[in-house]
Amino acid sequence: MKIYTENELLVAWDDLNFKVTICCVCFNHEKYINSAMEGFFAQRTKFPFKVLIYDDLSTDKSRDIIKAWQQKYPHIIETVFPEENQYSKGNRPLDLLLPKIDTEFISLCEGDDYWCVESKLQKQYDELATKPQLNICFHPAYTCLDGKILDNGYGCQGSTSKIIPIKKVIEISGGLMPMASMFIRTHALIHCRGDFPQFYRKLLRHSAIQIISAIKGGALYLPEKMSVYRSMHEGSWSFQNAKKLQAQVNNFIEFTQRNEELKKITKHNYDRIFDRVMLGRIYRFIGNSNLNLSNRIFSYRKLLKLPIGSYNKVHGLLALVLGVLKRILFKVKLLKAKRVNK
Template sequence: MRYPGSVRSSERLSRTALRSRTGLMLNQEARPAVKVSVSMITYNHEKFIAQAVESVLMQQTNFDYELVIGEDCSTDNTREILLEYQKKYPDKIRLFARECNVGMRQNGHLTRSACTGQYMAFLEGDDYWTDPYKLQKQVDYLDAHPECAYCCHRVAVLYDGKEDDSFGAYWPKGEQAEINGFVEVLTGACEVPNCSVMIRRELQTSMPDWFIKMPIGDYPMFCLCAQYGTVYYSSEVMAVYRRHPQGLTSSWDWSKPVLNRRLVCKHLL
């Protein structure tokens, strides 16, 4: 199912979160608010980061967007590559180069906190988007559906450049409903690939203290935000989720998702 093309002025959801802007090491001045902020975190992604950045820069939109990058003190050439991109696209890219390695959870929190857009999309430095109209399609949907907290879509899965049969080459592997709610996200009936999401930024600008301590950050955030509205899922494939020997899931402790769900249930139910 493709994203509907109708557009109307967006409305804010009734419940909003407090804003937090602590702990950032900035190397770029904040700019006027844009329609969409793309939040990208990266660490030691020199083989993949250019493709990730290019997939954002290729987006065709009728609105302004920014790419906000949190580079977590990589030990390879990731930072050097990003500095070149930032010099080439100073009006589009805001680069936050950490003075020390703060870890994925904190880097993600700091990078999201630096975003200014009405909506926020996510992309890690080893994944990439494949549809040049991805941002436009998702903005059109959120503008037209103020009851929707966030939207997501199916993604292709690659392992070392080849389709990954362990995920059935796609994620989610099977069918799932278009319109979902908190229960579907909590139980996993609605799977939400991180690189597919566009969310209303106001919903995640203040997360509870327990969120930072969770073993996996994406799932709790998507559960928290699903409390504020519906979740729209499209089966259209518009991104690639990459698995590789240096990636998070290659050495994954598969007990963590189970623990994550138990902890989220403890805090939210």
């Protein structure tokens, strides 16, 4: 894809009445941020867009790279450089960016992902601009794993455009929309921020962004793959926390809190669906056969302290028992296999 200079973009646009803000959150992405930026400035649009980059006090050279890009695009790039890492304090970067956004639309792309189609922004803009009944659209993405580009179906919902109802968005949760595919009508994301400030500051993760944005009308799915998701690289959240029990427990606790608050945000219209999602998470986590007994009990005790109702806590106990039985059966099978091999 051709990378356009700032002058080329400004000449192509009639004015600087920005229509879209590209929100990019970066942390220790020095190996990847150039690819993200190149994807932004390869976009061919009839409307002006700006880039709002948030770097959460990276310890590598990410900020230097971002500053170099800003020097090339001073009229388009705006940076937010906090003096303290906000993620470690439990604050969500997107909440810190929302007050700075004054455009009609928001497009998301984290610093380790990138766009691979030059018409991505224009296509999504055209779709939502002509469909006021919808507030979000998304598309599937390729996955980059160990340097290889794979088509593993991330975000795929078929080969034709369609509207995904809010019920399905809640059910699939974070696995539905690749972050770099999300294009959102700004007011849909911020309309309830004043009523739920702590939720936005502490719990506004990937899945919540999707659900809140899809409350009105669902989500528009476009079948073309137009972005690349980097999976399990050294700087990613998933890689850093994949084998840390405490991080997994914290993530589980945060999920339950987010689930309960989203019930309020959706005015309790979908409580049964949220409850089903909660049960699935309980059995996948506490019922995980890989957890040993002490870690399983530790996780269950954490569950008991959460405001999720006795029904879910009873299922937590059942998941614990089921997980223990699965682990016992797994060890029995290993023992039998060793005997056979002897």
